[in-house]
Amino acid sequence: MYKKRGLLIVLSGPSGVGKGTVRKELFSQPNTNYEYSVSMTTRSPREGEVDGVDYFFKSREEFEALIEQDKLLEYAEYVGNYYGTPLDYVESTLEAGRDVFLEIEVIGAAQVRKLVPEGLFIFLAPPSLTALEKRLIGRGTETSEVIQSRVNKAREELEMMNLYDYVVENDEVQNACDRINAIVTAEHCRRERVEKRYIQML
Template sequence: MEKRESKIHMERGLLIILSGPSGVGKGTIRKYFEKDERLNLAYSTSMTTRKPRAGEVDGKDYFFSTREDFEKAIQEGGLLEWAEFVGNYYGTPLKEVNRLRDEGKNVLLEIEVQGAIQVQEKCPDAVSIFIIPPSMEELERRIRGRSTEPEEIIQQRLAKASNEMKMVSQYKYIVCNDDPKLAAELIKTIILRHVELEENK
């Protein structure tokens, strides 16, 4: 009986949280490691009410939603986490995360700090990784380099980033994105270590 329970537990995938301030390079880093088959990753697509940016695909980059549908999902408990920023909602569909984990996939959540704290309260076994910039000056340079948002929004993102940097103690791991490839290698090592720990339980 004990062996059977252990096997069932091992087959359920890990929940991995990847977060950090806006502009720190989460998406860039993820692209360096997400296709490594050893990690057995499934990327959890977030839901948002913001408008798609150029090149973004509904159902791949985000599930683009109306405010009405998003608020309905909140009320029905359909989100693992959610947050509102710059007038838009962002959240993680719970049903999809559970389906992927039950299939044995290690689910990667690339989410905001506010959402990450919610997930850790519900899933204390989550592997939480916070990405920090080399400096706040470098972070501002990266945010401005996007050239996609007005100054008012940039200032809001910078203020938010400053507050988020104070939350690093809430995470199990902190990785500095000075070099995206190196940061990706460190994250791969962290995930593989936790996969190994699960297999040895």
């Protein structure tokens, strides 16, 4: 019997582009039925962040043990901290036929693309580099040196846009959410994703 597998949705883009803000808005909407895969990180929690909700906060030693055990779908070291995605949760949720939503860094997305090429890869882009810099300064959580390193990194990351299926500009958060939902709906109707069901029916 045909069993529909869930869709792995990867939202990525430069640091400071608003990935977390867009993801939170998507998941606050009543009609959203994606499963959010909480990432792991070794960075300290920001104010208001909750362990197991925003991230799984781990020590460097704990994180490196998981790397050794091949328990991460992807991971990257970014501005001195590790970020990664727990593998077991993602695989079991997809097998159960539910869509998994990942919000990850660009380096991590490139790793996932190699392991799960059938995933849906969406690049969240800033309206401009100036807008990105203003957003980072507005956070008030990083020094000017860290902000500059993130802006420089964002330039490199924008050049990796060719690894993605779709680009969504984050001009307004709600607009970005609407575009992402439209893309996911279209992908579920893609011929390659549905034809097995019809072949079996015939």
